[in-house]
């Protein structure tokens with residue numbers, strides 16, 4: 001049985017009337033990458049900030065290693081490194097100075113420091129810019145420095161808030177690989193993301209949160225397999241469908257569930273999609289409802305989210 005290195009117990013944070021994190025219970029196992037996935041405002045950053053003792057819980061607590069973050073925050077902090085969602089760097093500094101100072105503070109011996117800095121700066125693609133003032137940097141470049149801090153530090157527990165927002169696709173893959181190697185070298189990684197693909201490819205387990213509450217936590221494959229029916233057919237129609245129409249689709253053989261995120265947009269969860277598809281298109285033809293597009297796919301983490309909330313992540317972000 002893998003042992004938890006972080007134990008979140010009834011963790012709650014209120015800002016006035018708003019409950020940003022709502023009695024969250026979750027265990028993060030030593031040596032895993034756990035992705036906290038949720039739409040904007042789900043409570044991801046607030047959770048991470050409580051674990052790193054930046055924010056104090058309103059109720060409940062978390063244990064980081066053996067330390068209760070509310071009782072022994074100084075000790076808890078010795079085990080963690082955090083990359084913040086919005087990097088705050090001193091504008092006149094250079095990547096080299098920022099990382100060198102960070103390495104010093106983290107107690108990395110001077111003989112090791114230079115080698116490690118060079119390796120990390122090359123990996124995040126900032127070696128040639130290492131002596132440039134960061135005020136000339138793009139948002140993505142500043143984000144790379146923030147993530148580089150963690151890679152220099154190699155903490156026992158790395159907490160990374162949105163590892164690759166604003167970073168281009170090549171940079172994303174490099175950072176994902178570096179996070180994986182950090183895990184392989186023995187760190188436990190807790191990261192927050194609202195990118196489905198990032199959560200899926202990077203996490204050993206994904207915890208989906210919405211409105212401060214944990215919906216489900218498991219490995220990405222099991223989460224997708226838990227969706228009723230093994231396939232998804234997405235149909236966009238030329239006009240809105242009635243409730244009666246929806247019910248008829250629901251009653252079709254092999255159809256397990258139908259989610260109508262917009263009145264003309266159906267997600268049909270079913271088995272053996274290829275066998276049912278002709279029946280579905282015939283049905284809409286008969287009803288004189290034009291089909292604008294049809295797409296067959298395997299379930300994604302978005303479907304898992306939609307299964308629990310009735311909304312896609314994109315829609316949840318708009319509310």
Ligand SMILES: Nc1ncnc2c1ncn2[C@@H]1O[C@H](COP(=O)(O)OP(=O)(O)OP(=O)(O)O)[C@@H](O)[C@H]1O
Nearest residue numbers: 015020038039040041042043044045046047085194
């Ligand atoms: N310091 C604060 N004061 C008041 N409300 C706050 C504060 N920090 C966060 N919130 C609110 O708490 C909720 C959760 O915010 P949080 O930043 O944890 O979300 P998130 O899941 O990280 O979202 P995102 O994907 O946008 O980063 C939001 O409604 C936010 O407005």
Ligand SMILES: [Mg+2]
Nearest residue numbers: 044045085161
């Ligand atoms: Mg956030």
